[in-house]
Structure formats: structure tokens, C-alpha cells
Amino acid sequence: MTSRTPGTGPSRLLLALAGAGAARATLAGAAALTDRPAGAPWRRTNYAGRPVTLLGGPALALSATATAVLGAPAGARAAAAVVGTVSGLVGGYDDLAGARPEQARDKGLAGHLRALREGRVSAGAVKVAGIGTAAAVAAVLTRGRSRGAAALVDGVLTTGLVAGTANLLNLLDLRPGRAAKAGSIAAAAALAGRSGGLVAGPLGATVAVLPADLTERIMLGDCGANGLGALLGLRLAAMPGRGARTGALAVITALTLASEKVSFTRVIEATPGLRELDRLGRLPS
Incomplete structure (x- = not known):
């Protein structure tokens, strides 16, 4: 007789x-x-001048985090709870506080740094600090048996992957879906893989909110995009082999730095395949 590992197979x-069920229920509450x-x-x-609500973000962050904790391996459940909850909360704070008129210029890394030079702490900077701290806590919670220099490298990789993926997914939230x-x-x-169950619930939750996002009834906002991205980053941090994790972090870092100079929307619109995928299911502009 074979045993079934929790979080595998059916x-x-x-x-x-x-x-998906949790997301639909929380979306109903948001509506x-x-x-x-x-x-x-x-x-x-x-962007098209249509009224939307950012309450889709909390609906996704809550349902994705709860089911990520259910599906994560035992050693990663606390980390999933921390990164999903904290990233969603500080993302929601940025959604609300970042909309204030005095925060209008504080966008992107350059905007946050400019605010700090002016003696102000932007809502985005609070979010960055919160997600970074949650990512570092997750690194400690999932450090395993490594010690010394190996533990330090693993900690840096986990912190970078969680925080970097949370930020990168948020950078994509510029068009519906x-x-x-x-x-x-x-x-x-x-x-x-062993840690795949961590993203099974978030996958169902994301697919469930996608129709409302595409039809421009909701936006994920920072809350939804950061919460989901942090959980995806935690899954990347569970990949075996430091080489694979280092490569993933290098790609995420490169894309993030590129976003400061290059418009993702412009690149997507100019790239066959990406353009069609991006427009799939969206309302006409």
C-alpha cells in the first residue's frame, strides 16, 4: 500500500x-x-475611465493566503501565513494612503527615495519595509538545517524572492487581468513538487477573481497583487538547488530594475503573443 503525502495528487x-470557493465568497462580500x-x-x-473597486484585492489576498497555509508543507505554513497576511495588509495600506494627493509623486523606487530625501515616509516605503520584513521572517521560519554561510545565502535568496516577486506582480497590475x-x-x-500545494489554493483563488478583473468590476491593487506575489515568491524559494533560486532572483531583479526605465505595457503591446494574451478576455478600450 502506498501512502499519500499531504498536498499531493488529487x-x-x-x-x-x-x-476558488473562498475567493467567490469574499468577492460577494466585497460586492x-x-x-x-x-x-x-x-x-x-x-485606465479606461471606468469605475472599479480595489476590494477585489483583499478578497484575493485573504482567500489565497488561507488556502496557501492549508496546502503548504508543515515547515512552510507559518511563513505562508506571515508573507500573505503582511503583504496584503501593507499593500492595502498603500492602496488607501497612496491615493492621497500628497502621495501622488511618490511612485516607484525613485519616488520613494525622493520622499525620504524630503523628510517624508511614503505609503509605498511603508509597504516595501513591511514586505521586506515579512520576507526576512519567512527566511528564518524556513531556514531548515543549513548553518553559517549557507544559511546566510539561503536567507538572502528567500527574502529576495518573496519581496521581489510581490513587487514584480504588482508592477504588472496596470491593465485588467x-x-x-x-x-x-x-x-x-x-x-x-513537494511544495506545490502552497500555490494550489492561490491558483484557484486567482482564477476565480479573474473574470471580475477582466470585466473591470474590480482591481487587484497592491493588496491583491502583493499578497499573491509574496506567496508565489515563497514557492520559488522552496525550489531545490541554490542555482535555480539564484537564477530566479536575478531575473526578477532585472525585470524590476528595467521597469524603472521601460514601460511593461509598451513592451507587451509590441510583442506578438504577449499582446494577444494580455488582451484576451478584456473589454474593448
Whole structure:
């Protein structure tokens, strides 16, 4: 008789279904709040001038985090809870505080650094610090048996992958469905292996919110994109082999630095295949 490892085989389908169910339930709650006074701070006008709500972000972050904890290996459950919860919370703070008029110039790394030089702490800087701290805590929680220099390298890689992926997914949240599509593809690609259960629930949750994102009823915002991205980063940090993790971190870092100079939207629109995938399911502009 063979034993089944928790979080493998059919159980990953169940986790995905649980994530989808949780996301649909939390989206229903968000819809109930949208037109009420409590939903007012979350209302925005998107790139096409259509009214949307950022409450889709908390719906995704909550459902993705809860099901990531259920599906994660025992040694990564606390880390999943920390990175998903903290990244979602500070992302939500940036969604709300970052919309204030005095924060309008504080966008991107350059904007955060300029605010600090002026003696101000931007909402984005608070978010960066929060996600970075959560990523460092996750590195400690998942350090395993490595010691000395090896433990330091592993800690840097985990911290960088969690924080970097959280930020990179958020950089993609500039058009309906873009960040959710990227997150879904990344989660689906990472389902295999011992730690694949960590992203099964988030995959289901992301697919469940994608239709509302594509039809411009919701936006993921920093809360949703950072929360989901941090969980994906934690999965990348569980890859065997420091070479693979180092390579992943190098790619994420390069893309993040490139975003300061190059428009992702312009690159996607100019690239066949990416352009069609990006537009798939979206409303006409």
C-alpha cells in the first residue's frame, strides 16, 4: 500500500477548488460593500475611465493566503501565513494612503527615495519595509538545517524572492487581468513538487477573481497583487538547488530594475503573443 503525502495528487485539486470557493465568497462580500460608505475609500477610476473597486484585492489576498497555509508543507505554513497576511495588509495600506494627493509623486523606487530625501515616509516605503520584513521572517521560519554561510545565502535568496516577486506582480497590475493571468500561469507552473500545494489554493483563488478583473468590476491593487506575489515568491524559494533560486532572483531583479526605465505595457503591446494574451478576455478600450 502506498501512502499519500499531504498536498499531493488529487488533494491539490481540492485545494484549488477551496481557493476558488473562498475567493467567490469574499468577492460577494466585497460586492456588498462596494456601493456602501465603507466601500468608498476603495473606489477608483481605471485606465479606461471606468469605475472599479480595489476590494477585489483583499478578497484575493485573504482567500489565497488561507488556502496557501492549508496546502503548504508543515515547515512552510507559518511563513505562508506571515508573507500573505503582511503583504496584503501593507499593500492595502498603500492602496488607501497612496491615493492621497500628497502621495501622488511618490511612485516607484525613485519616488520613494525622493520622499525620504524630503523628510517624508511614503505609503509605498511603508509597504516595501513591511514586505521586506515579512520576507526576512519567512527566511528564518524556513531556514531548515543549513548553518553559517549557507544559511546566510539561503536567507538572502528567500527574502529576495518573496519581496521581489510581490513587487514584480504588482508592477504588472496596470491593465485588467494582467497580474492575475501572470500569477495564474506562475502558480500552475509551480504545482509540481513537494511544495506545490502552497500555490494550489492561490491558483484557484486567482482564477476565480479573474473574470471580475477582466470585466473591470474590480482591481487587484497592491493588496491583491502583493499578497499573491509574496506567496508565489515563497514557492520559488522552496525550489531545490541554490542555482535555480539564484537564477530566479536575478531575473526578477532585472525585470524590476528595467521597469524603472521601460514601460511593461509598451513592451507587451509590441510583442506578438504577449499582446494577444494580455488582451484576451478584456473589454474593448
